[in-house]
Every structure is written in C-alpha cells, then in structure tokens.
Amino acid sequence: MYMTYVSGQSSLIVDGKPLTAFSTDDFRPTWLVRVSDMQRVPGTDATEGYCTISYSWNYSGDLIQGENGEYECIDKGKHKLIFKTKENASFFDHEIHEVKFEQLIQQLCKDFDIDYIWYDKMCIDQNDKVAKHTEIEQMHQIYKSAAYSVAMIPEMSIPESVESVSWTSGIMNISRVINNEKFHEREVIEKCLVDICQSQWMKRLWTLEEAIMSNHIVFVGRNAHLWNAARIFFGAGFMLSVSMGQVRDLFELFINEAPSANLTLRHAHSRDTAKQHDRAYALANIFAGLVNIHVDYDIPVIVALSNFYSDLIEKDLSVLCFGKSQYTYNSTLQDAYELPSWTGIEGVHLRAQTTFIIKNGQEISDIIKVDRQEDEENTDDDNDSDKVEESIPAHRLLINNVNYITAHPQQFPLEQEKLSRFTNDGGLDFTHYINELTKDIIPHEKMARERIDKTIAPGRDCPITFLSLTEDCEECTILDLPFTWDENSSTRIYPVIRKIDDEQDNEVLGSEEEQEQEYSEEEQEYSEEEQEYPEEEQEYSEEEQEYPEEEQEYSEEEQEYPEEEQEYSEEEQEYPEEEQEYSEKEDEYSDEEEGEEREQVGDEEETESIQYNEFTYKSIGILFVRCRNYYMHYQSSLADFTDDIQNDSFVIV
Numbered sequence: 001m002y003m004t005y006v007s008g009q010s011s012l013i014v015d016g017k018p019l020t021a022f023s024t025d026d027f028r029p030t031w032l033v034r035v036s037d038m039q040r041v042p043g044t045d046a047t048e049g050y051c052t053i054s055y056s057w058n059y060s061g062d063l064i065q066g067e068n069g070e071y072e073c074i075d076k077g078k079h080k081l082i083f084k085t086k087e088n089a090s091f092f093d094h095e096i097h098e099v100k101f102e103q104l105i106q107q108l109c110k111d112f113d114i115d116y117i118w119y120d121k122m123c124i125d126q127n128d129k130v131a132k133h134t135e136i137e138q139m140h141q142i143y144k145s146a147a148y149s150v151a152m153i154p155e156m157s158i159p160e161s162v163e164s165v166s167w168t169s170g171i172m173n174i175s176r177v178i179n180n181e182k183f184h185e186r187e188v189i190e191k192c193l194v195d196i197c198q199s200q201w202m203k204r205l206w207t208l209e210e211a212i213m214s215n216h217i218v219f220v221g222r223n224a225h226l227w228n229a230a231r232i233f234f235g236a237g238f239m240l241s242v243s244m245g246q247v248r249d250l251f252e253l254f255i256n257e258a259p260s261a262n263l264t265l266r267h268a269h270s271r272d273t274a275k276q277h278d279r280a281y282a283l284a285n286i287f288a289g290l291v292n293i294h295v296d297y298d299i300p301v302i303v304a305l306s307n308f309y310s311d312l313i314e315k316d317l318s319v320l321c322f323g324k325s326q327y328t329y330n331s332t333l334q335d336a337y338e339l340p341s342w343t344g345i346e347g348v349h350l351r352a353q354t355t356f357i358i359k360n361g362q363e364i365s366d367i368i369k370v371d372r373q374e375d376e377e378n379t380d381d382d383n384d385s386d387k388v389e390e391s392i393p394a395h396r397l398l399i400n401n402v403n404y405i406t407a408h409p410q411q412f413p414l415e416q417e418k419l420s421r422f423t424n425d426g427g428l429d430f431t432h433y434i435n436e437l438t439k440d441i442i443p444h445e446k447m448a449r450e451r452i453d454k455t456i457a458p459g460r461d462c463p464i465t466f467l468s469l470t471e472d473c474e475e476c477t478i479l480d481l482p483f484t485w486d487e488n489s490s491t492r493i494y495p496v497i498r499k500i501d502d503e504q505d506n507e508v509l510g511s512e513e514e515q516e517q518e519y520s521e522e523e524q525e526y527s528e529e530e531q532e533y534p535e536e537e538q539e540y541s542e543e544e545q546e547y548p549e550e551e552q553e554y555s556e557e558e559q560e561y562p563e564e565e566q567e568y569s570e571e572e573q574e575y576p577e578e579e580q581e582y583s584e585k586e587d588e589y590s591d592e593e594e595g596e597e598r599e600q601v602g603d604e605e606e607t608e609s610i611q612y613n614e615f616t617y618k619s620i621g622i623l624f625v626r627c628r629n630y631y632m633h634y635q636s637s638l639a640d641f642t643d644d645i646q647n648d649s650f651v652i653v
Contacts, residue, residue, distance in 0.1 A: 144214070203270075342619040408474060492626075500616050
C-alpha cells in the first residue's frame with residue numbers, strides 16, 4: 001500500500017503548541033538520516049537532536065511474499081506527494097507527484113523543520129544480522145530519546161475547508177464547547193481520533209512500543225496533522241461524543257508513567273507483527289527496565305514468547321490481572337500459540353494501571369517463580385525443526401506459601417442489566433459473584449437497577465464481590481495477592497485460579513489407554529508374523545551347522561599372535577606417569593562437574609523443599625472486591641473479611 005501526503009496541511013493542536021526537533025537527551029542512535037540529502041550519517045552528527053518516524057510497515061510499498069514465507073516490501077514509487085498551488089486551493093488546483101517513500105519522508109521533514117530523522121528502513125542494515133539485532137535491542141532508547149515521533153496515519157483526513165483547530169479551550173470550558181464554532185471543532189477532532197483508532201498504525205505491535213516510549217507524538221494524516229504535545233489526551237476524552245470504548249484505547253498509550261504489564265498486554269494481544277518473533281522483542285523493548293532483551297530469530301517463536309512472559313511475570317505480577325472482555329476483543333495470539341494460562345491469552349487484561357500490594361520486607365521473588373525446566377520427553381538432540389519446536393520449557397508458574405480462600409462462583413441472574421454501568425469495570429465483563437467474603441449476604445437473585453446503585457456504592461463496610469472469569473466453574477481458588485489501580489480506590493483485585501478437573505485428566509488417560517491398546521494390537525500382529533516363518537528359521541539353523549570348520553580356523557589364527565599382545569602390554573607399562581597425569585586432570589574436571597551439579601541440586605532442593613499442592617491449576621480471571629474500608633488504606637487482604645483463610649503453594653500451567 002502507498003501513502004498520500006499533502007504539503008502545507010492543516011494543523012490541529014490538542015493542549016499544546018508545535019514542538020521543535022531539539023533533544024535534551026544525550027543518547028544518539030548508531031545511524032540517522034540527514035534530511036537535506038537523505039544520506040545515512042552517524043548519529044553523533046545530530047548535535048541538537050533528532051526525531052523518529054512511526055509507521056505501519058505495509059504502507060511503505062507493495063508486500064511480496066518470498067519463498068521462505070516472509071514478506072518483503074517493494075517500493076515502486078507510487079506514493080502521492082501533493083503541493084498546493086495557492087492558498088485555499090481546491091483539490092483540482094494541487095500538483096500531484098508520484099514519489100518513493102524516502103522522497104515523501106524528506107518533504108514531510110522539511111515541512112516540520114526536522115534536520116535529522118530515524119526510521120528503520122534506512123537506519124537499520126537489514127543485511128547485517130549483528131547490527132540489526134543490536135538496533136532492535138535498543139529501539140526503546142531510540143524513541144525515548146527523540147524530541148518527538150511522527151506517526152504516519154494515511155487514513156486520517158479532514159474537510160478541505162478546515163485550516164486549523166486549537167482544542168485547548170474546548171476541553172477546559174464546557175460552556176464554550178456547546179456553541180456552534182467549538183462544536184464544529186470537536187467534530188473535526190473526533191473524526192481524526194476515530195481515523196487513528198481504525199488505522200493500520202493501531203494494529204501493529206511495533207507502533208505500540210514506539211507510541212509508549214515516545215515523549216511526544218504528532219499524528220500526520222493525508223491533509224492534516226494532530227499534535228499531542230502535552231500528553232494529556234485523557235482530558236480530550238471527557239468531551240468526546242464518539243464511542244469511548246474505541247477511542248480510549250488511544251488515550252491509554254499516553255500515560256506519563258511506565259505502563260503496568262496488564263495494561264500493555266491488553267493492547268499487545270490484539271496487535272500483529274510481520275515477523276512472529278517480534279511479538280516478544282517489541283514487548284521486551286517496552287519493559288526494557290524489567291526484562292533482558294536478547295534478539296534471536298533462530299529459536300522457535302514459542303520459546304521466545306515463553307521466555308519473555310516468564311521474565312515479565314517474575315518482575316510484574318499484574319500479568320495475572322485479566323478476565324472476560326466486555327467488548328469484542330480480537331486476539332491475535334490466543335489461537336496462534338499454546339502459552340500457559342497465566343499469560344492471560346484466553347481472556348483480556350484489565351484496562352487500568354495496576355500495582356501489586358506487597359507486604360513490608362517481602363520481594364516478588366519470595367512469592368513466585370517460573371519453572372523453566374525443559375520437558376523431559378523433548379530434550380533429545382535433533383536437527384529436525386519439528387523436534388526443536390517441541391523442545392520448549394515447561395514454564396510452570398510456582399506460587400509459594402500464599403494465603404487463599406475456596407469459593408463457589410454463582411452467575412448473575414441479570415441478563416439484561418450491565419453491572420459495569422454502575423462501577424468502574426476496567427473494560428471487563430462481570431460474570432459471577434461470591435458470598436464467601438460477605439457477612440451480610442446480599443440477595444443478588446433479587447437485584448434490580450435501583451438496588452444495584454445502592455449495593456455497589458462504597459458506603460458499605462461489607463464488601464461487594466464481582467468476578468470476571470474466562471470460563472464457568474463450580475469451585476475456584478482466590479489467591480490473596482491484592483492489586484490496586486489507585487491508592488485511594490475502594491477496589492482491590494485478586495487473581496482467581498481453578499483446579500484442573502478430573503474430566504480433562506480422564507481425557508488424557510483415555511488417549512494413553514487407546515495408544516496402549518494400539519501397541520498391544522501391533523505386538524500381536526508381530527507375534528503372528530513370527531509364527532509364519534518357522535521353516536526359514538530352521539533353514540538358517542542348518543546353514544550354521546555347515547560351517548564349524550571355518551570357526552575352528554579363526555580360533556587357530558587367534559592363537560598365532562600371543563607375542564604381539566605381550567608387546568602391547570610392555571608398552572602400556574612404559575607410560576604409567578602419563579596415565580597418572582591424565583588421572584589427576586580427570587579428578588579436577590570431576591570436581592568442577594560436581595560443583596556445578598551441587599549448585600543445580602541446590603536450586604532443585606530449594607524448589608523441592610516447598611510442598612506444592614498435589615493438583616495443577618489454571619488461571620481463569622480476577623475477583624473485584626469493593627469496600628469502604630479500602631479508602632485511604634493501602635494494605636489489604638482477604639483476611640479482612642473472612643477467617644476461612646488457608647495457606648498452600650500452587651503450580652499453575
């Protein structure tokens with residue numbers, strides 16, 4: 001696909017003024033593009049700073065699939081660069097030139113007074129494997145250190161009659177929004193935001209990383225650009241009349257603090273990449289401060305993904321904060337790979353910046369650990385790609401000595417009413433409720449709209465409990481691992497797991513029994529075949545009896561060489577010292593191997609010292625607990641509401 005860019009286009013400003021391409025950060029990428037002649041130069045040449053381009057790769061030319069299944073982008077020079085011949089010119093008074101992607105970028109940079117620009121197509125040497133991996137591993141730093149990023153949104157456009165819009169006053173003063181002039185401006189802003197949300201840019205995973213890491217962004221469309229200078233897009237959302245479920249996905253990218261794992265994964269699991277390995281490496285760049293980034297396109301995709309999720313959850317437990325989506329959620333990951341349930345790919349993550357409430361003196365490493373031992377059935381060395389794909393770590397989540405309660409979820413009887421209309425739901429659908437934490441049991445079966453408003457109100461000392469589960473179950477386990485999304489919020493969130501039921505185990509056992517039955521039938525067939533050939537065996541036996549003389553001759557030849565054996569024996573006695581040296585070296589290597597084995601055994605003993613529940617479990621969602629007592633109190637626990645607290649260690653797969 002190709003882009004269209006109108007030079008001298010209209011400027012839309014959201015709470016800020018156009019920025020200059022001046023970087024306060026001293027970091028510079030390895031290479032930059034000098035706009036004046038579009039030549040690649042060392043990054044240190046940009047003494048005053050640089051900007052970056054964020055775009056959907058498939059908009060830079062024609063996509064052609066190669067023999068290896070990967071796509072290549074071929075630029076045939078069909079991008080349209082449009083110049084106005086005069087002020088307020090109609091579309092027919094424009095000059096239209098068909099250009100290549102580099103020429104379009106050059107004109108855009110001149111319009112925005114950008115001297116040095118970074119974008120992957122020219123600044124990453126695709127033929128140098130080492131250089132390419134190095135640049136990918138520092139993508140987060142490249143976008144973070146830029147003055148601002150230019151997001152290319154060719155789907156965005158406004159009516160030709162609109163020259164410029166400043167939305168600042170419209171956000172801050174409601175009374176001024178209702179007049180015709182401001183209402184018209186709001187419609188223009190709304191259309192641009194919807195165009196961005198429906199664009200290819202919002203569907204790619206690398207652009208998610210670029211948006212989160214960028215300090216400021218200007219969205220450049222066909223004939224207009226929208227500045228997000230102050231990064232307070234949340235303010236604009238209050239006045240919009242378009243669907244907040246659609247536009248809020250854009251707002252959430254521009255928060256001033258590092259996003260929590262659950263908020264990032266909510267966006268990431270609905271996006272796609274050209275290369276499947278980049279699902280892991282783009283996310284790793286977002287969490288560069290928490291996980292190690294090691295780019296390797298030779299390992300199986302499932303291994304790269306499993307390693308990333310394991311590294312992430314050991315630093316940020318909010319990976320567990322997911323449930324059933326309230327809206328249509330098109331996951332691009334759920335059906336693609338069989339990842340552990342605790343990654344949340346079977347549901348959708350909570351739309352909120354969450355924080356795990358950890359007890360004083362406790363570390364996350366004290367609570368959870370990921371078992372990365374490889375599956376014993378798949379550890380044989382084999383060059384077959386299929387074998388390598390199967391040889392993946394188990395990645396079981398081990399939760400150590402955690403308090404929990406056992407609960408029996410009950411489905412809400414209200415099919416027509418949406419409870420989310422009365423409380424902040426984080427974009428999740430409330431599917432169940434429980435009574436185990438409620439001393440004054442609320443008659444949920446008799447709930448009506450006028451009652452729900454009073455029931456959910458935070459004025460009660462008795463908690464209100466809602467669950468968002470990805471599947472129905474008769475019994476579940478609620479882990480006393482509290483999360484909050486606001487220090488003053490009355491809501492706490494707890495992960496929910498369930499024991500893997502006997503029916504699933506019986507299905508596995510049934511398949512094993514069928515295999516055993518097949519093997520027994522095959523053995524019986526072989527036994528029958530053996531009985532069919534007794535005559536052939538008898539013939540071989542007679543042939544063996546025909547050659548006793550030859551065996552005797554070989555025996556005599558063996559007796560002829562006793563002297564040679566004696567000579568070898570004497571030579572062996574001449575080198576006892578060398579053997580002793582080799583023996584000492586072997587002892588040294590043996591000691592080193594024993595030391596490594598002791599370290600490995602020590603880690604295994606540490607894990608084995610914890611007595612885990614005999615069953616394995618599956619993550620299925622979260623519990624919302626809303627209570628007045630949580631206001632202004634950071635610490636919280638399920639023990640605040642019940643004495644039926646137990647303690648155990650769990651294995652989640």
